[in-house]
Amino acid sequence: MILEVADIRVDPARATEFEAAIRHGAETVASRATGFRGYKVNRSVESPGRYLLMIYWDTLEDHTVGFRQGPLFGEWRAIVGPFFAAPPHVEHFELVAKSAGG
Amino acid sequence: MILEVADIRVDPARATEFEAAIRHGAETVASRATGFRGYKVNRSVESPGRYLLMIYWDTLEDHTVGFRQGPLFGEWRAIVGPFFAAPPHVEHFELVAKSAGG
Numbered sequence: 001m002i003l004e005v006a007d008i009r010v011d012p013a014r015a016t017e018f019e020a021a022i023r024h025g026a027e028t029v030a031s032r033a034t035g036f037r038g039y040k041v042n043r044s045v046e047s048p049g050r051y052l053l054m055i056y057w058d059t060l061e062d063h064t065v066g067f068r069q070g071p072l073f074g075e076w077r078a079i080v081g082p083f084f085a086a087p088p089h090v091e092h093f094e095l096v097a098k099s100a101g102g
Numbered sequence: 103m104i105l106e107v108a109d110i111r112v113d114p115a116r117a118t119e120f121e122a123a124i125r126h127g128a129e130t131v132a133s134r135a136t137g138f139r140g141y142k143v144n145r146s147v148e149s150p151g152r153y154l155l156m157i158y159w160d161t162l163e164d165h166t167v168g169f170r171q172g173p174l175f176g177e178w179r180a181i182v183g184p185f186f187a188a189p190p191h192v193e194h195f196e197l198v199a200k201s202a203g204g
Contacts, residue, residue: 003144005154023199031201042105042195045162052107052195060147093144093154097125099133 001037004055004063007089012048018083019043022053025079029072030055035062049085060092103139106157106165109191114150120185121145124155127181131174132157137164151187162194 010018019041026039035058044050057063067073112120121143128141137160146152159165169175 002147019198026199026201038201040200041198043198045104045194045196047193091149092147094147096121096143096145096153097128098142099128099140
């Protein structure tokens with residue numbers, strides 16, 4: 001399993017609208033991609049308009065090839081792209097360690 | 103619940119040693135802090151030596167006051183601090199949305 005972390009900046013004045021849009025995009029578009037395992041949207045306490053979108057994928061290629069080069073990506077970007085104040089920074093992560101309980 | 107995300111950079115040549123150290127620090131020190139709910143350590147695929155440490159806390163103050171200004175913080179920093187190539191960037195996040203399954 002691979003964790004995609006997208007570091008997103010939006011206009012804080014549109015935060016509520018963006019939160020509804022990204023939830024809609026995740027639930028109705030990204031969730032249909034092959035290898036999609038789940039997502040979280042996190043809002044920064046210290047930096048208004050900063051969000052971390054976390055999506056779990058079966059493999060790196062499920063995101064980088066299957067999703068980003070596939071037909072769903074245009075739908076996704078049409079929903080969330082208009083809110084971006086800058087291009088999101090995206091990296092992928094592998095789990096090294098976690099607490100026994102969670 | 104609050105998510106702390108610490109963006110950590112270490113010398114990639116010491117990655118294996120750092121991973122053992124941060125797991126030890128999380129399991130034996132941070133986990134004893136009031137309000138600690140669990141942690142994950144994630145290793146970047148694209149940026150060698152970059153890690154995201156995620157710790158879940160009951161409240162923001164459990165981390166910023168209880169842990170960082172309490173007696174455990176010195177123990178924690180003694181274990182993981184020697185590996186830092188730069189001061190970690192730390193922010194806190196609130197969950198906005200997540201998939202039904204997880």
